[in-house]
Amino acid sequence: QTFKIAAIPGDGIGVDITQAAIRVLDTLAHVNGTFSFEYTNFDWSSKAYLERGWYMPPDWEEQLKKHDAIYFGAVGWPSVPDHISLWQMILPIRQRCNQYVNVRPTRILKGTHPPLAQLQGKPSDLDWVIVRENSEGEYAGQGGTTHGHEANAVATELAIFTRVGIERIMRFAFETAKLRPRKKLTMVTKSNAQRHGMVLWDTVFYEVAKEYDGVVEYDKMLVDAMTVRMVNKPESMDTIVATNLHADILSDLAAALAGSIGIAPSSNLDPTRSCPSMFEPIHGSAPDIAGKGIANPVGAFWSAAEMVRWLGKGQLDEVADKFMVAIENVTGQPETRTKDMGGSANTEQVTEAVCKEIEKV
Numbered sequence: 493q494t495f496k497i498a499a500i501p502g503d504g505i506g507v508d509i510t511q512a513a514i515r516v517l518d519t520l521a522h523v524n525g526t527f528s529f530e531y532t533n534f535d536w537s538s539k540a541y542l543e544r545g546w547y548m549p550p551d552w553e554e555q556l557k558k559h560d561a562i563y564f565g566a567v568g569w570p571s572v573p574d575h576i577s578l579w580q581m582i583l584p585i586r587q588r589c590n591q592y593v594n595v596r597p598t599r600i601l602k603g604t605h606p607p608l609a610q611l612q613g614k615p616s617d618l619d620w621v622i623v624r625e626n627s628e629g630e631y632a633g634q635g636g637t638t639h640g641h642e643a644n645a646v647a648t649e650l651a652i653f654t655r656v657g658i659e660r661i662m663r664f665a666f667e668t669a670k671l672r673p674r675k676k677l678t679m680v681t682k683s684n685a686q687r688h689g690m691v692l693w694d695t696v697f698y699e700v701a702k703e704y705d706g707v708v709e710y711d712k713m714l715v716d717a718m719t720v721r722m723v724n725k726p727e728s729m730d731t732i733v734a735t736n737l738h739a740d741i742l743s744d745l746a747a748a749l750a751g752s753i754g755i756a757p758s759s760n761l762d763p764t765r766s767c768p769s770m771f772e773p774i775h776g777s778a779p780d781i782a783g784k785g786i787a788n789p790v791g792a793f794w795s796a797a798e799m800v801r802w803l804g805k806g807q808l809d810e811v812a813d814k815f816m817v818a819i820e821n822v823t824g825q826p827e828t829r830t831k832d833m834g835g836s837a838n839t840e841q842v843t844e845a846v847c848k849e850i851e852k853v
């Protein structure tokens with residue numbers, strides 16, 4: 493079986509880690525022998541935009557939809573305003589490809605020295621899956637500006653919440669929680685201050701929750717209090733569902749608590765499988781370390797493992813699990829950790845080590 497992958501390396505370290513992920517994926521396929529990958533490389537980046545004036549061509553949607561999955565590096569560069577790069581690439585892809593769920597697992601990988609462990613608790617306390625609403629909410633893109641950015645400027649940023657959108661993300665979150673060891677779901681809003689959309693979130697949450705009574709334990713948090721609970725009581729949570737903006741912020745916090753933003757993966761899923769889903773590490777293009785060959789590729793590898801799991805529809809779970817073991821065998825060794833994990837290895841050395849481990853496990 494050959495999986496067609498649309499590879500979009502993008503900018504900065506996105507290029508390094510995509511290259512590394514492809515190499516590791518090919519090793520995995522080669523060792524396994526029952527499947528392979530065929531890539532189409534899309535040169536859609538800020539660098540290309542600066543040269544030709546566009547990120548994606550008019551038929552981008554048609555081109556992407558010819559693939560089984562999309563592997564994405566990162567987009568964004570200092571010479572292009574971030575709202576342009578985000579709205580020319582990643583947000584339209586998520587919206588037009590029906591990727592209404594963004595799944596962000598976080599746990600403490602072997603060999604990482606997270607700030608949390610220095611505070612209290614044991615590494616296994618932090619084991620979460622953040623389910624982010626990925627199609628509407630605060631990133632719906634509606635709003636406007638009048639009077640330009642002059643003295644009397646007025647700008648609106650409209651958050652959009654639909655019952656359909658809320659209900660489908662709640663169902664996905666409950667189904668995720670049901671399969672997890674702790675079988676717990678925490679729903680996050682800010683429904684005390686934001687009294688319309690957030691209250692609808694609460695309402696739909698409790699409606700859907702009725703179907704899971706006795707199966708999933710559930711509770712509700714306000715987003716500000718949630719940040720405190722994540723630091724102080726990590727063991728009290730498992731699956732977390734939140735809006736586009738809230739989950740975006742909470743998942744960066746989760747990654748930092750688990751050790752580094754360079755480790756964390758994300759899957760943009762179309763659960764109906766009518767469009768290709770997209771897999772990417774949660775970090776950005778990291779201009780401060782770009783071009784140095786020192787980016788941590790672990791988040792990219794973990795995202796690749798999630799892609800294999802998704803593509804396999806249950807048939808490749810064992811392959812993905814072994815892939816994760818190989819990654820942790822590498823993070824477990826001090827000499828194959830990058831700087832953000834307290835080591836001094838470069839991207840190439842970590843990649844090489846993971847390939848060798850894949851051949852072993």
Ligand code: NAI
Binds near residue numbers: 565753755781
């Ligand atoms: P960032 O994630 O690129 O970097 C934040 C910090 O973490 C930097 O100090 C960076 O060196 C470090 N870091 C990130 N990934 C790392 C890795 N794999 N290994 C080692 N260190 C790593 O976030 P920042 O600086 O806010 O954004 C830079 C650009 O990336 C901006 O243009 C932003 O819009 C874009 N961005 C794009 C995203 C995407 O494509 N999905 C997500 C987040 C940011």
Ligand code: MG
Binds near residue numbers: 740741744774
């Ligand atoms: Mg983010």
